[in-house]
Amino acid sequence: MRVAYLGPQGSFSEEAALRYFTNEDVEWHKSGSIVDVLEAVGDGTADKGIVPIENSIEGTITITADGLLTHDLFIEAEVIFPVSLNLLTIEGASLDEINEVWSIVPALAQCRDFIRQSKVKTRQFDSTSAAAQAVKNQERKDVAAIASRYAAEVFDLQIAKSAIQDNSNNHTRFVVISKKKCKPVQEQTKTMLLISPTEDYSGVLSSILNVFSALSINLSWIESRPTKKQLGTYHFFIEALNGMQEEKMKKAITILQAFGHDVRVLGSYGTTKL
Amino acid sequence: MRVAYLGPQGSFSEEAALRYFTNEDVEWHKSGSIVDVLEAVGDGTADKGIVPIENSIEGTITITADGLLTHDLFIEAEVIFPVSLNLLTIEGASLDEINEVWSIVPALAQCRDFIRQSKVKTRQFDSTSAAAQAVKNQERKDVAAIASRYAAEVFDLQIAKSAIQDNSNNHTRFVVISKKKCKPVQEQTKTMLLISPTEDYSGVLSSILNVFSALSINLSWIESRPTKKQLGTYHFFIEALNGMQEEKMKKAITILQAFGHDVRVLGSYGTTKL
Numbered sequence: 001m002r003v004a005y006l007g008p009q010g011s012f013s014e015e016a017a018l019r020y021f022t023n024e025d026v027e028w029h030k031s032g033s034i035v036d037v038l039e040a041v042g043d044g045t046a047d048k049g050i051v052p053i054e055n056s057i058e059g060t061i062t063i064t065a066d067g068l069l070t071h072d073l074f075i076e077a078e079v080i081f082p083v084s085l086n087l088l089t090i091e092g093a094s095l096d097e098i099n100e101v102w103s104i105v106p107a108l109a110q111c112r113d114f115i116r117q118s119k120v121k122t123r124q125f126d127s128t129s130a131a132a133q134a135v136k137n138q139e140r141k142d143v144a145a146i147a148s149r150y151a152a153e154v155f156d157l158q159i160a161k162s163a164i165q166d167n168s169n170n171h172t173r174f175v176v177i178s179k180k181k182c183k184p185v186q187e188q189t190k191t192m193l194l195i196s197p198t199e200d201y202s203g204v205l206s207s208i209l210n211v212f213s214a215l216s217i218n219l220s221w222i223e224s225r226p227t228k229k230q231l232g233t234y235h236f237f238i239e240a241l242n243g244m245q246e247e248k249m250k251k252a253i254t255i256l257q258a259f260g261h262d263v264r265v266l267g268s269y270g271t272t273k274l
Numbered sequence: 275m276r277v278a279y280l281g282p283q284g285s286f287s288e289e290a291a292l293r294y295f296t297n298e299d300v301e302w303h304k305s306g307s308i309v310d311v312l313e314a315v316g317d318g319t320a321d322k323g324i325v326p327i328e329n330s331i332e333g334t335i336t337i338t339a340d341g342l343l344t345h346d347l348f349i350e351a352e353v354i355f356p357v358s359l360n361l362l363t364i365e366g367a368s369l370d371e372i373n374e375v376w377s378i379v380p381a382l383a384q385c386r387d388f389i390r391q392s393k394v395k396t397r398q399f400d401s402t403s404a405a406a407q408a409v410k411n412q413e414r415k416d417v418a419a420i421a422s423r424y425a426a427e428v429f430d431l432q433i434a435k436s437a438i439q440d441n442s443n444n445h446t447r448f449v450v451i452s453k454k455k456c457k458p459v460q461e462q463t464k465t466m467l468l469i470s471p472t473e474d475y476s477g478v479l480s481s482i483l484n485v486f487s488a489l490s491i492n493l494s495w496i497e498s499r500p501t502k503k504q505l506g507t508y509h510f511f512i513e514a515l516n517g518m519q520e521e522k523m524k525k526a527i528t529i530l531q532a533f534g535h536d537v538r539v540l541g542s543y544g545t546t547k548l
Contacts, residue, residue, distance in 0.1 A: 035386075035390065055505075056505040059499055062332070105398070109336070109337075112309075112337075124379070124396060166502060169503065205493070206486065206493070209480040213484070218477045223498070224333075225333055228330065229441065230330060230443060231328070231354065231445045232330075
């Protein structure tokens, strides 16, 4: 089985992928961006992919949400991964010397307080590990990467300061995606729907949520993403705390479709905590 | 009156600020980041500020939403601004030579298709105009800034390609903020609430939206932002299509508070289209 992830060596995605896909004969496919992971799975280069969809500090990873909107893919599992962000430098650099930090946008966003307080500049890289590798290669003492402990090991960097994220209880939620709807590997405890309302936005989300509420379906996540056609029009990601094997989920979808909304079942899956 | 905006010369915020605050004796306060604008208004350095809160392609500007969560500020107006993003280079550079584009994160996100198709690298700056200025200063022909037509004029750059954003109907919604709740300058047609539920997330948004629906209050915007304490817990921004002068809005707030939710009225305002 070929598995794609956002993957220079040492990335959080790599660590999550290695820890999730165990006991399997996996051929790893390292992609340069989240969109590349989705495309590798979409065009069959990879059988499965693992991508971050939400972080407890930064919120939704919009690149992934927008990618799920435009690619025809299914979610087959959810993986909860504890994240600790560290400031990595070359050996011998001191914290005072650092005036620029390099990382991927969500990681920079998760360390907003640290960045503001230490008045350092930021530079955007495609992944935390690409930033770590660049710090290693350039041998500059005035820059640091924001990346994982795992990346420090991989690139032989020192941890100048650990756990610099705004909140210590930081988790990232990954989803495992595939091109084909396949047999769930775990009990299906959640279902992700993508609802594109036919009507105007005003009032429509309330009417959609009423359907779930009337059927006693609890929701764990609601995210609106712009249709990109006009300000104020949205698609809704709705994650329900029931699997598709349950009759009431099928009923909910039938009702929503009868209202005229476009409903895609992105997947029904269980949760793995790493 | 002192007005703060995200302000190296030539930014979209500057253009919006100059076009919104007309006929007034304004002392401009240019801030280095969105958080700096919020802080300048919060600590009294500026009387008002103007910050982007949503874009029709990128969605919510989460830095602004999170800033409104943590700062004690009011929204007094909404400003809708049409955005066209252009590729700016120094005189004589050709489109083929460009292998790196510089801009602020939301602008890079709004040009995702262009960036992917042209296989250029990206580098993050604090504003579109900081990127434009850097392109001008460095005199490199292999880099381009993504910024406004206005920035091209300000920094004497050429427009190598115009309107490179993913969708041509691109608008950014700004909000005008102040420290004090002040008399609305326009008819109050909208109200922004920030609701922090007391209970668990599951099902609570539905019960909140039911209150508005029961009172025939239509909503124009719903955004959830993580509490940053635990994955799956959120604050909700809810924008209603009614002003606070209307009896039913007061009723909605009383009911939501009776449910035990924490409700902050961020503002009641009208819309200006630039």
